[in-house]
Amino acid sequence: MDDRTDDVDWSGLFHASGSAGDTPRRVAALLGDDAWASVDGYSHLWSATLRREGKAWPATAPTAMLVADLLDNPLLGLNDPSLPDAMLAYLYEVGAAADLGDRAAGIRAGVKDRAPELRAWNVEYLSADAEGRARMWQDGTGLGELVLDQAALACFDVVPVLLRRTLPYLASERVRRRTCAAAAVGSLARHPAASAQRSELLQQLTSIAQAADSSYDLATIVIAIGHLGGDTRPWLTDSHAGVRACAAQAPGLAGDDTAEHVLLELERSPQAFGKSFGDMAPPLQLQSQSFQDMLTGRRAS
Structure with a gap:
């Protein structure tokens, strides 16, 4: 190219x-x-x-x-x-x-x-x-x-x-830059040409997630992991409601009992997701698509 x-x-x-x-x-x-x-x-x-x-x-x-x-x-x-x-x-x-x-x-x-x-x-x-x-x-x-x-x-x-x-920006010294790079990789690496890289990229994203020091960054990276078909179950029991919700909406967890329970809780109180991040905007991936829209898309997939 x-x-x-x-x-x-x-x-x-x-x-x-x-x-x-x-x-x-x-x-x-x-x-x-x-x-x-x-x-x-x-x-x-x-x-x-x-x-x-x-x-x-x-x-x-x-x-x-x-x-x-x-x-x-x-x-x-x-x-x-x-x-x-x-x-x-x-x-x-x-x-x-x-x-x-x-x-x-x-x-x-x-x-x-x-x-x-x-x-x-x-x-x-x-x-x-x-x-x-x-x-x-x-x-x-x-x-x-x-x-x-x-x-x-x-x-x-x-x-x-x-x-x-x-x-290269997954290795940035700036925490937020790594987070934004993770989100970008989470959509770009869905391309068929990246299929051979995906396993390695998921390992890298998981490592970045484990080092995240804010719930916002963690939730953003967890969504990226889910976008690439990674296992987001470790974050279904996170202490932060927003992180749990982002982990639960991963397409690969459709039908998972714990994920369904997390999403049902969010459906009962949709505002709880936005409020969970305080004064911050929602995770990057949800700034052009609402959590409700993403949830609807997951249900349809």
């Missing part, structure tokens, strides 16, 4: 606001000293290049590659040490958007079959005004939905590179 982004035709891609021609400049501002431009770039990254449902726009995959480049740049976070953590959180979201399960081959075939139509739809979309773009999503051709599936497929295809670029 080629890591280069300098040959991307950004003007031929779109995000939530239209053409993505502005994305490289605005994301690069995160490395600069202009505070306003940095805030604008951060807002653009999260509000424009990711869909609200945690899914991808056509600009998402190449933007993720820019983010991976930012992570390795020593200028990132000089004025705000939390910025690298946020970039890892972004890569978590991209991994979630790229988690196609067994749909990748079908999407690839559909994209190939309708490639000329997709190109024409994309060109028309980029030249339309806001009202015209809104109409195109409901034009009855199904091309808009396939464009978005193609965007998810593009993310799927860059995940092996993103995972490789993320792995």
